[in-house]
Amino acid sequence: MSTTEDFARKVVEYSVDGLLVINGEGVVCYANPAANALFAHRTNQLLGFHLGSPAIHEPVEMILPGVGRSRHVEMRSVEITWEGQQATLASLRDITARKWAEEAMHKYNADLAERNEALIRFNRAAVGRELQMIELKREVNELCQRVGEAQRYRVAADESAVSA
Amino acid sequence: MKQNPDETWTLFLYVAGMTPVARRALANIEAICKEHLEGQYSLQIIDLLEQPALAEGHQIFAVPTLVRQLPEPLRKIVGDLANTAKVVVGLDIQTSASAGQRGRR
Numbered sequence: 001m002s003t004t005e006d007f008a009r010k011v012v013e014y015s016v017d018g019l020l021v022i023n024g025e026g027v028v029c030y031a032n033p034a035a036n037a038l039f040a041h042r043t044n045q046l047l048g049f050h051l052g053s054p055a056i057h058e059p060v061e062m063i064l065p066g067v068g069r070s071r072h073v074e075m076r077s078v079e080i081t082w083e084g085q086q087a088t089l090a091s092l093r094d095i096t097a098r099k100w101a102e103e104a105m106h107k108y109n110a111d112l113a114e115r116n117e118a119l120i121r122f123n124r125a126a127v128g129r130e131l132q133m134i135e136l137k138r139e140v141n142e143l144c145q146r147v148g149e150a151q152r153y154r155v156a157a158d159e160s161a162v163s164a
Numbered sequence: 165m166k167q168n169p170d171e172t173w174t175l176f177l178y179v180a181g182m183t184p185v186a187r188r189a190l191a192n193i194e195a196i197c198k199e200h201l202e203g204q205y206s207l208q209i210i211d212l213l214e215q216p217a218l219a220e221g222h223q224i225f226a227v228p229t230l231v232r233q234l235p236e237p238l239r240k241i242v243g244d245l246a247n248t249a250k251v252v253v254g255l256d257i258q259t260s261a262s263a264g265q266r267g268r269r
Contacts, residue, residue, distance in 0.1 A: 026241070039225060043225075050223065052240030054241075055230075055242070055244075055247040055251045056246055057246040058246070060244045061183075062227060063180040064225060065212045065216060070180060075226075075242075
């Protein structure tokens, strides 16, 4: 085996991404260890399995259904020649952890927005009530003034206006 | 170009919820069927979130996957089916171009 071939073999075998060679009939002709690990919950032998021909233009997110929670996988594919025949090289990247993080972040943001909305509602209600109280105190003070009595309430807003 | 008018095409599209990719796959296959198989196909959507056991029947390992059950032989295509040329070849749909090529052989 030449140095280049040995290098290429190691790159493929030690890749963290799953690599599949799929022939024109949609049958898996080659699967690297990472690809086997991705499908391990469904089969221990990907080789010869009728997976299907990839038909995508750009990287596409796929779901690998299985027992328990599904895995999310980003797939890219390119036409190649494999043992003299036209085939497809499919690269599969497990993005499950990223999807879970995105989902958690989305949930956290939605929760935060909901709490913020509740806080705004509470603030509006509290400030509104406070403004009403100030108005009532002013009215009472005015009435007291009319009948010659001392003002009953100290209104902070008026004091600051006076001091300003 | 129309296929053999006596042939009925039975297609299944396996998805796991109507994700954006699943919606794209559905739109793509509907457009291809409308162009090439008008009036002679049935397309059934199977959501594995609702019916996970059905994945075993056609041995579905990834979604979206399109299965051509009829005419035989069974064929499978995975992905969002955006590569129309690949879908047409994968399903073995006869187009004007492929009929021309066959005629020239």
